[in-house]
Amino acid sequence: xxxxxxxxxxxxxxxxxxxxxxxxxxxxxxxxxxxxxxxxxxxxxxxxxxxxxxxxxxxxxxxxxxxxxxxxxxxxxxxxxxxxxxxxxxxxxxxxxxxxxxxxxxxxxxxxxxxxxxxxxxxxxxxxxxxxxxxxx
Numbered sequence: 004x005x006x007x008x009x010x011x012x013x014x015x016x017x018x019x020x021x022x023x024x025x026x027x028x029x030x031x032x033x034x035x036x037x038x039x040x041x042x043x044x045x046x047x048x049x050x051x052x053x054x055x056x057x058x059x060x061x062x063x064x065x066x067x068x069x070x071x072x073x074x075x076x077x078x079x080x081x082x083x084x085x086x087x088x089x090x091x092x093x094x095x096x097x098x099x100x101x102x103x104x105x106x107x108x109x110x111x112x113x114x115x116x117x118x119x120x121x122x123x124x125x126x127x128x129x130x131x132x133x134x135x136x137x138x139x140x
Contacts, residue, residue: 004020006080040133044090044107046069058074068122089102
């Protein structure tokens, strides 16, 4: 229901139009960590709606390449939607989850090709966490 939606962990979801819900997940699954990994890997916004609307300059997460800064128009709605659908695809079954991991691996190779090895290493570690989560569930 927001212009640039975000992933959010909710224990008791409220019914409403425009919300996509995934779950339930077992208590030991560490789903909040997985959501944090997906949010940062795909550059999704992590801020509240009021903070998003009031922001004039990109946040620190954008400087660390963990947010695409949609709040200040650094990414189009179409590009953001692609990243969001790739991230939510992880929760839509094993086939789409593997596609999400493949997209992250492509992103990792892009970073390696442009000699941004630190970012490639972060994505590599995130891919390992996601694959571990998939193998346990």
